[in-house]
Structure formats: structure tokens, C-alpha cells
Amino acid sequence: MKKVVIIGASDTGITAALRIRELNKNLRPLVIADNNYPNYSICGIPFYLGGRVEKWQNLAHRTREDLEEAGFDLRLDTRATGIAPEQKLVTVNPNDGEKKKITYDELVLATGARSAVPPIEGIHLPGVFTLRWMDDCLEFEYFLTEEDVEKALIIGGGYVGLEMAEALTNRGLAVTLVEFEDTILNTVAPELRRLVQEKLEAEGIQVVTGTAVEKIAENGGSLRISGSGGFRDEADTVLVSTGAEPATELGREIGIETGKSGAYRVNKRMETSISHIYAGGDCVKTPHLLTGEDTHFAIGTVAHRHGRVIGSNICGYEEEYEGALGTQSLKLFDLVVARTGLTAEEAGEAGYSSVEVEVEVPDHKSYYPPSYDLRVRVVADRETEKLLGAQIAGSVEAEVSKRIDIFATALAAGMYMGSFNRLDLSYTPPLSSPFDPV
């Protein structure tokens, strides 16, 4: 019987194990994790910390019992410390036991990413946190509950930084968000970034852009933060949310090929450059569906899909991962911003000469109150009019995130603006308009 070892028990690892059990009941994968929280929805952490999810246990995609019933072995609190690909051995080091070597026939690296730690003086002081895994989440929650925390400073204005700004505001904290770049959320068009910044400010969050935090210092129970351009602030806690780096040491040590970001290079079957070693999730590069270029998409949807493709191939079912479109949505208070495909800026970098239009329209017939304005931006190739991307911003009531999926579907089908405009979409006055906003 083939022995499958999976390192990592988050989206890719567990999905791969489940897929294997679904396709071949004779295989019993072993899943190793260096923590005690297998199969948690780490995307849900900001919603737990913001009080919208009652118990942290609810963040589990599946309970421990569900996982045990699924028929694979789970070894928690166990770190994989080395691979010997010629002997097909993995060295594992349980927190409460002795190092040992185990054999594999097929190995899956699903080690994800870790929080980037920028070179800021004092970044390891108590009261300074990063957020990626459940351990981080529980430590931060404990600090917020036990200490007298009134004011937070967040470094980084990407998805997680913004979600945490809302979460901490919802907990009643005063929040300052500091971004190194000149604008926050640079994955959407500048016009929508402004909208997001205005929303944050309207909710009482102070947003500081174009500023590098350089130093964090203790100051009699609170933290003093200073940065470029004379930036000075105080806070009871600092959350560092400056992105993630692929966790790929294990593979790099044995010479698995990686891209510039350090993520593993894989083929469409999710195989690395060393045979019998697969990789997927936040630790790999995958092709962009439009440009074909290797891109690092560290997002749950992609990680789940990778796990499935890996499971299928291990069981002998040919399945290829074609690529992603960078489809993402973000809810901030009552505003939703979603994107798919390329922004005008990204299209330019990919060598397209693109044209971008924005329309502002009510989400449905305005005579049926309340209706909400939607801002829809569409990017297309200037010459062929091939659809390249779209972004939508609007009320949480306005079905923004599934409207972006109409574009994602059209992009995957390689549609041109002409056919896209002729789509037969649904209409009922309370929910849409005869020419749908998209």
C-alpha cells in the first residue's frame, strides 16, 4: 500500500487528505502539523477577534471528530525538520517526544506561509503581534482580553490589516493604520482605494499613508511608535500585518526549485522539481489564468483547489490546476470591494494596452428602496476588447461579491466585451435592473 505523508494541516493539506480518502479508501494518508489546530479557517481570524464569531472553535472547518472519522492519521504538535528524497524519508520532531524518521511514497508540502517580519526595531517586544495561525490569534485575543488595551496601531493596509482595523474598532479600540505605500489596498484601482480609506476614516480609524514605521519602544506600560517623516504615535498594542512569506525552508534545503519570492515552482499537476514531492497552497507559485505568469496567490480558495488537484493525482486521476484570476472580496463595515483578473496597472505590467471604464449605478431599480450605488470598473484590452479584469465596490446589501464572480466566470471563458454585454442575466426589480449593473 502506497504511503502518503502530508506536511501541513490547513486548507491544502486537509483537502488533499480528504480527496485521497474520497478516491481510494485503501490509502490512509498521514498528516503532520506543527500546531494543534488542524483545518482551521485562518481567513476567519479577524471576524473572531472582532466579535462576529462567538467561539474560536467555530473557526474549524471540521471538528476533530470529523477529521478522525475521515480515515487519515493526524499527528499534531509535530514539526517536520528534514527530507531525504533519495531514501524517501521525512524527519519529524514531536514537541513531546523524540525525533524520528518516517518513510513516504508520495510527499505533500502544504506548509503555507508565515507572517513577514519587517526590519523594525523593537518588533519582538511584548504587545507587538503578527497574525497568521490560530496560535497567533489566541495569543492576541488573550492579550486584548487580559490587558487594559484602548488603542491599537496596525502596520500594513492590505486585506488583513484592513479587516483587523474593522475588528478592533468593533471591539471598541481606537485604531491607527499605518501604510508604507502612498495608498492602502493596492490590489484595486486608486479610485476605489480612496473610497476604502474614506470608509475607514468615517468609522473613526486614523489612516496614515506613505510612512515607514522604524521603531517601537516601551514607554511605561504602553508602546511608543516612530517612523519616517517625523511620524510619532502611542498605542497599547501593535499589530504587524505586512504580508506573508512562503514557508519553504524544508524544500529549499533539498534543492526544490523556487521562484523569486521563495515559493516552490510546481507544474500543473502540482508536482515540485523533485519527483514524488507535491506542493500546494500559500507555499507555491501558480500561473495567472490570463497572463500565464507564475504568481503567488496566498488565498484560501486557491489553496483548497490545490489540495484537491494533489489528491486526485496521487490517486492516479489526472487533474490539472489551470491557474487563478486573483479573485478576492473584502468586507469593511457595510462596504464590499471585490476584484478579479487584472487591474489597469497589472495589465500594463503584463504588457497589455488596456482601457478602463468606471460606471456608478444603482444596484437595482431605485424605485424599490433601499437601493445602493455600485461602482463597477472594467478593464479590457484596447485593441481586441478582450475582458481583462473588473473591480466592484458597493454596499454589503448589493451582492457585490457574487457580481464579481460573473466577471470571473466570463474571464475564465475568455470573453470579449461584446459577448459579455449580451449576457442574459437575471432581473427582478428588488434585486437588479434590466441591464444589470455589471
Next chain:
Amino acid sequence: MKKVVIIGASDTGITAALRIRELNKNLRPLVIADNNYPNYSICGIPFYLGGRVEKWQNLAHRTREDLEEAGFDLRLDTRATGIAPEQKLVTVNPNDGEKKKITYDELVLATGARSAVPPIEGIHLPGVFTLRWMDDCLEFEYFLTEEDVEKALIIGGGYVGLEMAEALTNRGLAVTLVEFEDTILNTVAPELRRLVQEKLEAEGIQVVTGTAVEKIAENGGSLRISGSGGFRDEADTVLVSTGAEPATELGREIGIETGKSGAYRVNKRMETSISHIYAGGDCVKTPHLLTGEDTHFAIGTVAHRHGRVIGSNICGYEEEYEGALGTQSLKLFDLVVARTGLTAEEAGEAGYSSVEVEVEVPDHKSYYPPSYDLRVRVVADRETEKLLGAQIAGSVEAEVSKRIDIFATALAAGMYMGSFNRLDLSYTPPLSSPFDPV
């Protein structure tokens, strides 16, 4: 200068006129309507009668001023009574003036449909209404406001009958709905019809199926209704909502080809069988995008699209109408039901051997409350796995109507289940799941 005459001032007629003005400012179309309510959203009537739209004037897509500024001529309260295609003349008969003949170079028939009037004894009694145009709407509203109306009986369990059952319930009336067929809403799968019927009943509406109303009689201020199987009921008003018939007398008199339902046959440029006469909207047949068969889609989205294609072609811009998918959504209280493409039943009639699956899933991660169950049904060709249709039912909070549009987009692109399942759709815990419910 080419003279364009458009008969009908609803979705197709006005959209055609606006498109012509957009493409060629030298043309000044003449739009003739037999009523005084040009460019109203007749789909919105149930929402006005149910009290969700404040003033009937709000149902106008555009104000009279907007229409005047658009640069076409509007002759209201004027009936077109005959066409002489060889001389290119239309006879018009204003309500307050004399018949006269006017010339055209291009004629557009956008006369829509009228309410079907089933052969029921007493159907023309006071207190019995049909609903199609604004005149009908205002007459019914006047009756409901001025008379002492406590109980309504609705004949017909299609879209409008169901929307009106909600509307009249919202006004505080007791409502009975009588349907001739064994189930209501036969445009979706039987399983979802049951769900809709349960929703109506939970809201206090009495639903009677498999019953033909045969007679309506006056009974001292109220109406007595009787029908097959010993059906007996009383009501203060009866609303007859048994579908619509294409209004095509004008064209049939001069020999324009029609289909079995009496709707005009048109080509992809929306031209009828007589040259220089276009037709669009509820009075024509158009191809089903999947089966290619001529189908009668009496729905606003299609009518708008027709008007645009007609306008383009009149101005010399080649534009073809490819067909529709029968995409529709219906909101009933807090339930939304949406469909696109073919149901299993329709697929069978079209000669497909189809397979249908239903899944019941939360709309987004259930740890972020509230989440709602969605029922998603997908129909595909058994052999090729080509996607043929989909239906979704779920809470009004669950983005049902834009989720159906993901399927509509995939259908228009001719997708197979394999590629559909690999789509890169958006995910954020409050709004979706890593594998989106669709």
C-alpha cells in the same frame, strides 16, 4: 432624412429610440403609444401595489422631461390601427383627434403583450382585474383604496400571480391563490415549487392547485367563485394572472409571419418577414441560446436587449440578437428563487438526456452568523457533462440572483461541468466559502 416610426413606448420601443439617438443625432424617431404611461417599469407594478414603492410615478424608468430631452417625438394616447407596407404608411388614431396616415422608412413593432383572458364566466364583472399596463395598475389600486376590500382571490400561480400574492398580503388582505396545474411556478423543479408553496402558506396565503376556476358571480357586494372539483370561495376582488398573449394583430393583418403562440418571427437582426419592419419585446419569438428553438420570452431584460439591437441595425450598425437563456429571479417575502437555462423537464423536451443534482449548503462560512441555506440545482447533459441549466433558492440575504448569473455566464460561454467547477470565484468568510456554493 430617414423616418423611423416606433409603435409602443415600453421597454423595447423606448430603448430602440434612445439607441437611435445615441448612434445618429440626425434621426428623430416618432414613438406612438396607445396609453399615457411611456417607459414605465411594468415589472414593478406588484411592488407598487404591495406598498414597497411609494408613488406610482417612481415606476417610470425616465421622467417625461428626460424623454423629451432625449430628442425623439412621443405621441401618446394614440392607437396605431393599420399598416400599409407597400406605401410605407401607418394609420394612427389619437383618442382626442382624427385618424390620419403617417409615412415611415423603418417601422418598429413594439406592441408587447396583453393579459390572457381565460374563458371564465363573469370574468368582466366589476371587481375582477388583470394586470399588465399602468392603466390596469392604477385602476386596481383605486379599487383597493376606495372599496372595502378584505379578501382577494388570485387566479394563476406564475411569477406575477405569486408576486401579487405577496403584495396583497403585505397590504393586509387575506389571499387565496388558485392554480390550474398541479403545482405553482412550473418554470423551476418540482422540489423548489414545493418550497415556494410552503413559503406562501407560512405567510398565511391559501394555495389551491389542480383547480380550474369556471365561474365568478356577484353576491351582494362581494364575488362568489366556483371551479372544478367542487371548488367554492368568496372574495372582494379577483385578480386574473394567467399569462400574456403577444399583441400582434397589426402585423398579422398584413401577413407578417408568426409562430404558434401568435408572436412575430424575426431574424437575428430583429427584422420581421416584411422588409423595413422590425419587431421586438413581448410580441416576438427569439431563439433559446441553448436549444436554438424559437421561444417566447416575455421579460424585461430580453425586451430591452431587443430594443437596442433594433436601434443599432436601423442606424446601420450590424448587431445580432443571439438568444436568451430564460434567466429569471423571483423574490417572495424573504425567499429568492432564480433560474437560468433549462430545467430537467425542459432539457428532456429539448431532446437531452440530462442529469440533475441538488445540493443544500450554507451561503457562506456558517461560523459568521447569520448564514442561510441555499438549495442549488444543476442540470447537465448526461454524456458530455455540458452545463444546461441551474436553479437556486435561498434567503434574500444570500445573493441568490447574482449567483444564478454565474451560471448564466457559464451557459453563454458553453461551459462543461469540469471547467465550471474549477472557476476562481471570490471568497471572504462573511459572504462566501472557499468552494463557493455554486
